[in-house]
Amino acid sequence: MMDHPLRATLAAELHARPFLKVAESVSLTHYAIYAEHNVAIHETLLNSLCRDTGVPAPEDGATHYAVLSPCGWYLKWERHTEFSTFTFVIPREDDDLFDDVAIRGIPESWFRQLAGSRFVASRMELITGPRVDSARDAVRQWIDGPILVGSNVLGGGQVFCDWHVRPDGFMRFLVIDEGFREEQGGRLLQRLYEIETYRMMALLALPIARRMGRELDDIHSSLQSLMQSMDVQATDSDDSQLLVKLTHLAVRVEALSGSGGRFSASRAYEKLVLARINELREERIEGMPMIQEFMERRFAPAMETCRSVWSRHEQIAARIARAVDLLRTRVNLAQEKDVTRLLAGMERTARNQLHLQHAVEGLSVAAISYYVLSLAAAAFKAMHVLNLPIEPELAEGLAIGPVVLAVIVVTRRARGRLLKRNAADNAHVGRHVNQST
Known part of the structure; x- marks a missing residue:
């Protein structure tokens, strides 16, 4: 086999979500399902719908599915990263618009499963032929x-909407076909419900941004107070307490970073909304705002709020990091001063000990020499009693010089060994202090 195992899958991705094919007046009902803590609901709803309406279920792992039901409606299902969509389309020949014709035959038990997860609900009507003018x-x-929003789109039709959720829970879009080319009507319907779906997904970050804004206000106020405290001459213990408080603020800011994924997704959805609006190629209908203008006035400020809050979060996080670094540097300098004073005290103690050692050494030489000479005098007297030719007084006098010299040599050698041992101990203490700071 010459092809890479992923070639067929990746090539088919271009055709994974085809546009709706519409060549007549249709009624469309669109649902977007979002359940953050119930990922399995998307496949569960699809399988339940297929079972209850008698249509075949898709293969396991499918991310898109299209089927014509015995009830007459056409189902288009798509599974996205965070949500799924159910789009029901059925031809319409009457003038009783925005009713339940596109979802006729679906049991009420299926709609009850949507409780708490229906994120978008829209009804769209595409009108073609002789009923366009009426x-x-x-x-x-x-x-x-x-507010009525409308515009000429795609050079062959008009779109009207109010972006208002009615008491029945649905938003309405009316599309007038004045000469769409082949499949343009289906593409337009799909772009419209994608605009609404992606808009709602983008706005998921707005409540988070508002809560985060209040939290950032409190953190900013605390940070300002701590920064003013840093500018005042303080003791080492005060610096340590400030460092603990700054670390606590850093933890609070870092906890808010968990929403970064939501803000990133919001930016991606916003780009999709703007791209879908640009694809409409709108032209003005006198007396009413276009979809693009409406979004610039209502949707863009919300997205700007999300961006500004996240930017403020990053700025405060950077300020806290700089403040922690500055305070840690000041604490380190104070510790180094303490270490310097400690080493200076150790040096003075060592000098005093050396002077004392010299004094003791002189006394020790005299005492040891006197003790050795006393022993030698006793030995010389014993030898004289044994009639050996030794004069005790003379021998003792002659031994004074060699004894004193020998005691001095032995004492200096012992002192040299002691100094080497003390130097090694001081070096070890210095290394330990440096590592601790």
């Missing part, structure tokens, strides 16, 4: 939110 004239009948 639908355009009745826009305000179907989309009656506080």
Whole structure:
């Protein structure tokens, strides 16, 4: 086999999520499911839907699935990193827009499984053919939110929405087909619900940013107080306490870093939203804002808040790190001063001990010499009693010089060995002090 094992999989990724193919008026219902602590819910919902509606289930591990159900609707399911989407599409021939026709035949038990995880719910109507003019004239009948957003898109149609969640839990989009080319209608519907889905996923960082902003305010206030305390002459114990407090602030800031993944994902989703809006190629309809303008006024400030909070978090983390380094340097300098004073005291003690040793050494030489000469005098007197030709007084006098000289030599050798041992001990103490600082 010549191909790499991953070639087929990676090549197929380009065609993994094809656009909707729509050539007539359709009604579309779109759900985005997000359950942070229940990853299995996405496949569970899909398998349950297939079982309850009589359609075949996808293969295990599938990330996208499309099937036509016996109820008449077409299902497009996609599994994304954090969420999954269920899109139901069915042809429409009547004028009773934004009803449940696209999800007809799905049992109520399946919708109950969405409790707490339905993150996006949108209803879209694509109107083509002779009903275009009447639908355009009745826009305000179907989309009656506080602000009507609309624009000419893709050079062949119009989009109207209000980005308002209605009491039934759905957001509405009305698309007028005035001459879309082949498959443009399906692509437009998909881009619209992707804009809303990615927008909501991007905004997941906003509540975190608001909570983090309040926490950063408290940390910043504490840091300012500690920095002012650092500027005041303080004792070593005060510096140690400041270092402990700064370390505690560093721990609090580091704990906030756990949200970095959420902010990074938010930036990625924001880019997708902006890319999908640019793909609409909007042109203005007089009297109402375009989707891009609406997002710049409402969506962009929220994303800017997220960016500014995360940037502030990084700045405060850097300030705390610098403050810790400065304070640690000051503590180290104080410790080095203490070590210097300790070594100077040890040096003075050693000098005093040396002077005392010299004095004791002189006395020791005299005492030892006197003791040795006394023993020698007793020995000389004993030899004289034995009638040996020795004069005790003369012999004792002659022995004074050699005895004193010998005692001096022995004493100096002993002192030399003691000095070498003390020098080795002091060097060991110095190395231990340096390692501890």
